[in-house]
Amino acid sequence: MFYEVAKGHGLPFDPFKAVVAPRPIGWISAISAKGEVNLSPYSFFNAVSDNPHMVGFSSQGIKDAITFVEETGEFVCNLATWDLRDQMNASSAPLPRGQNEMDFAGLTAAPSRLVKPPRVAESPVAFECKLLRIIPLKPLEGEAVYHFVIGQVMAIHIDDRFIIDGIVDTAAMRPIARAGYKDYFVGTPETKFSLARPPGAGDLAPSS
Numbered sequence: 001m002f003y004e005v006a007k008g009h010g011l012p013f014d015p016f017k018a019v020v021a022p023r024p025i026g027w028i029s030a031i032s033a034k035g036e037v038n039l040s041p042y043s044f045f046n047a048v049s050d051n052p053h054m055v056g057f058s059s060q061g062i063k064d065a066i067t068f069v070e071e072t073g074e075f076v077c078n079l080a081t082w083d084l085r086d087q088m089n090a091s092s093a094p095l096p097r098g099q100n101e102m103d104f105a106g107l108t109a110a111p112s113r114l115v116k117p118p119r120v121a122e123s124p125v126a127f128e129c130k131l132l133r134i135i136p137l138k139p140l141e142g143e144a145v146y147h148f149v150i151g152q153v154m155a156i157h158i159d160d161r162f163i164i165d166g167i168v169d170t171a172a173m174r175p176i177a178r179a180g181y182k183d184y185f186v187g188t189p190e191t192k193f194s195l196a197r198p199p200g201a202g203d204l205a206p207s208s
Contacts, residue, residue, distance in 0.1 A: 017043075020178025025178055026057040027078040027088060028104070029109075030068035031117040037109065038064045039091045039101035039120070041080060043178035044146070051155035056125060058137065058146045063095050065117045066147055069131055074115035075151055077124035082174035082186045087122070124173045125158035 003009045017023075026045025030038045042065075044058035055077055058065050070073045080088040090105040102109050102120065110121035112128045119126035129151030136144035162169050171192040177185045 013181060014179065017178075018183070021179040021183075022177030022185035023179075025080040025088065025176060026055065027120065027123065028057060028065050028069075029076045029089070029117045029119060029181070030065050030074070031072055032064075032068045033071040036064075036068070036098045037100045037102060037118060038068050039105070039107070040065045041088050041092050041194055045077070048150065053127075053156075055153060056148055056150045057131060060146050061129060062147065066149060068117075069149060069151075070134060072116055073131040075117045075129050076112055076115065076117045076150075077127040077129060077151075078120040078123040079173065080176050081124065082176055084120075084122055085176055086182070088176070089145060110170075112155075113127045119157060123161055126157040127153045128155040128157075142176045156172070168201065203208050 001009075009015060009048045019099070023043045024045050026042040028038075028040055032038075040063065042057040042059060046056065048056045050052050057077075063200055065075070085108075087105040087107050091101040091107075093101070093104065095101060095104060102118070108121035109118035112119050112126075115128045115130065119128070132150045132152055135148045135150070137146040137148055138144045158168060159173075162172050169189075171187050173187075175187050179185055
């Protein structure tokens with residue numbers, strides 16, 4: 001199959017997100033200037049730098065999460081896991097502005113240390129972030145539909161149960177990732193594998 005994007009694919013659903021997968025889920029908690037809490041999952045998310053630590057997520061339209069992040073300059077990215085899959089899905093509901101998705105999904109808000117938005121207490125990992133930029137993703141033709149939020153990670157919470165001999169066992173957390181349509185992937189210890197990179201290509205080394 002080959003198709004030019006501008007001319008359409010002829011399939012019942014767009015295959016783009018099905019083949020750019022799995023995509024990590026940025027489970028973003030934010031707070032407005034008035035103290036309203038929002039929690040939303042974003043599948044256009046990833047780490048974009050490790051020096052300094054930065055993460056980014058992309059939103060279709062100016063939704064509450066972006067509005068709140070813009071108002072306060074802060075957000076938290078929580079790890080979505082297999083055990084929290086139903087709560088993650090529930091938090092994507094289009095609730096009225098001001099209604100707390102954490103409460104709606106039956107989650108516990110835990111205080112952050114360096115930023116105002118709360119983190120999800122049940123999540124094994126949370127990144128406390130300060131806003132760097134919000135970038136409209138303007139296409140070659142037309143106006144921007146998506147907006148990309150970049151934040152610098154100021155602090156990280158990791159559940160001590162998943163730190164084994166100084167190494168974070170990510171697979172044991174069973175993180176989930178987005179595919180196309182209604183599909184997701186889950187990482188497990190059984191599917192994890194390791195490869196030693198060629199010399200000089202960035203082998204694992206201790207770092208601060």
